Amino acid sequence: xxxxxxxxxxxxAQEGEFITINCSYxxxxxxxxxxxxxxxxxxxxxxxxxxxxxxxxxxIATINIQEKHSxxxxxxxxxxxxxxxxCAVRGKTSYDKVxxxxxxxxxxxx
Amino acid sequence: xxGVSQTPSNKxxxxxxxVELRCDPISGHTALYWYRQSLGxxxxxxxxxxxxxxxxxxxxxxxxxxxxxxxGSVSTLKIQRTERGDSAVYxxxxxxxxxxEQYFGPGTRLTVT
Numbered sequence: 448x449x450x451x452x453x454x455x456x457x458x459x460a461q462e463g464e465f466i467t468i469n470c471s472y473x474x475x476x477x478x479x480x481x482x483x484x485x486x487x488x489x490x491x492x493x494x495x496x497x498x499x500x501x502x503x504x505x506x507i508a509t510i511n512i513q514e515k516h517s518x519x520x521x522x523x524x525x526x527x528x529x530x531x532x533x534c535a536v537r538g539k540t541s542y543d544k545v546x547x548x549x550x551x552x553x554x555x556x557x
Numbered sequence: 558x559x560g561v562s563q564t565p566s567n568k569x570x571x572x573x574x575x576v577e578l579r580c581d582p583i584s585g586h587t588a589l590y591w592y593r594q595s596l597g598x599x600x601x602x603x604x605x606x607x608x609x610x611x612x613x614x615x616x617x618x619x620x621x622x623x624x625x626x627x628x629g630s631v632s633t634l635k636i637q638r639t640e641r642g643d644s645a646v647y648x649x650x651x652x653x654x655x656x657x658e659q660y661f662g663p664g665t666r667l668t669v670t
Contacts, residue, residue: 495658546602547599
């Protein structure tokens with residue numbers, strides 16, 4: 448069993464739809480990252496959170512430490528949101544390596 | 558300001574050759590990470606530097622892989638006797654402090670033929 452899992456693996460949505468991507472993990476963490484990777488592009492950090500909820504524009508990230516679960520929500524989705532979204536966790540000690548999930552490939556159709 | 562940069566952006570090499578991949582972190586960032594991402598998979602940790610020293614190199618797959626950061630800034634990932642299985646995108650990230658938010662470079666796509 449992978450230490451970080453994501454669902455769904457692939458997601459196709461119509462423009463304007465509300466999107467949720469889920470991440471669950473099995474290790475104790477000090478922080479969780481949501482990252483965005485466009486085809487052929489580098490990785491951009493969207494959020495780093497260790498509790499509660501963060502919002503940036505149309506993106507919202509939540510985390511439930513007790514349940515070891517995080518969600519990334521995209522409101523009013525747009526084709527430019529099409530990318531791979533990766534959940535990554537950092538272990539309890541700050542120098543621990545980051546463990547990445549497999550990614551969720553999102554395609555938003557006009 | 559300038560982000561993390563990596564050179565080259567693409568590298569094609571023949572099996573058995575030696576390659577060097579370079580990472581320029583954000584100025585002042587003390588922590589530097591190397592990751593490898595194979596097609597269709599999430600990145601995998603290779604090595605982490607705090608300053609000049611490798612604090613954790615447990616992700617390096619074997620002794621053909623080596624990385625240095627002699628002055629605590631630029632880092633070079635070195636791969637000897639490359640194999641086709643080494644083909645991947647090699648990502649570098651830096652953070653201001655240990656445990657801080659990581660900023661990723663664009664990656665170097667390595668293809669071993």
